[in-house]
Amino acid sequence: QITLKESGPTLVRPTQTLTLTCTFSGFSLSTSGVGVGWIRQPPGEALEWLALLYGDDSKRYSPSLKNRFTINKDTSKNQAVLTIINMDPGDTATYYCAHLSIKVVMGAISHAFDVWGQGTMVTVSP
Amino acid sequence: DVQMTQSPSSLSASVGDRVTITCRASENVYKYLNWYQQRPGKAPSLLIYAASTLQSGVPSRFSGGGSGTDFTLTINGLQPEDFATYYCQQNNKIPQTFGQGTKVEV
Numbered sequence: 318q319i320t321l322k323e324s325g326p327t328l329v330r331p332t333q334t335l336t337l338t339c340t341f342s343g344f345s346l347s348t349s350g351v352g353v354g355w356i357r358q359p360p361g362e363a364l365e366w367l368a369l370l371y372g373d374d375s376k377r378y379s380p381s382l383k384n385r386f387t388i389n390k391d392t393s394k395n396q397a398v399l400t401i402i403n404m405d406p407g408d409t410a411t412y413y414c415a416h417l418s419i420k421v422v423m424g425a426i427s428h429a430f431d432v433w434g435q436g437t438m439v440t441v442s443p
Numbered sequence: 444d445v446q447m448t449q450s451p452s453s454l455s456a457s458v459g460d461r462v463t464i465t466c467r468a469s470e471n472v473y474k475y476l477n478w479y480q481q482r483p484g485k486a487p488s489l490l491i492y493a494a495s496t497l498q499s500g501v502p503s504r505f506s507g508g509g510s511g512t513d514f515t516l517t518i519n520g521l522q523p524e525d526f527a528t529y530y531c532q533q534n535n536k537i538p539q540t541f542g543q544g545t546k547v548e549v
Contacts, residue, residue, distance in 0.1 A: 356541075363530065363541055363542070363543045363544045364479075364481075364487065364530055364532075364541040364544075365541065366532070366538045366539045366540055366541060367538075369537075369539075377537045377538075378537075378538075379444075379537070379538035380444070380537075380538065381444070381538070413486055413487075418489075418492070420492070420493070422474075422492070422493035422496055423474070423493070425473065425474065425475070425493070427474075427475060427477075427492050427493040427496075427534065428475075428534040428539065429477045429489055429492035429493075429498075429532075429534065430477075430479075430487070430489060431489045431492075431498065433486035433487055433488065434486065435486055436486050
């Protein structure tokens, strides 16, 4: 059974750095064909895709993040870590990590987030 | 970025109704399209991937269709637990963008 849980501060000040940890079980992020994604959701708004980390340590980021976001893994701890520098009130959101399911469907490789963490709310305020 | 536009943004329905939500991509995403359900205060859950493949454990009243730029999510026989917000997501290009959501209300 796959589970994920996000942890980190609930309140940060503008310009500070935020570090969120996703601790997971039921899979290993040390092999290819596996991944963890980060998604956020401002209060009352839609989901926003942020980044992907694959088991082979390759990474994909949303270009709109303007190099503020970094994702890394600690395989020994079964963790994926999201770091955001220069936090802004516009970064206030619930942050989710999710297991990336990679499947071959009719000859094509499909990606989907099949298991999600509960989310952690982060507020950016002076 | 690939823009995903859902319609309607919200709809009112009753238990037992058939509901259809549309998702349109700003460019061809082939069948790289997922649907998620999000209940209030909860994390999203995967309903359908690859446009039409039902995720394990999801009731068969949910179905998905389409390819290219136009996709649909249909719920046949709406149940009380189906009142929620639904999101489409393309996974053809990075960033793997979501639609703005469709809220299904009583």
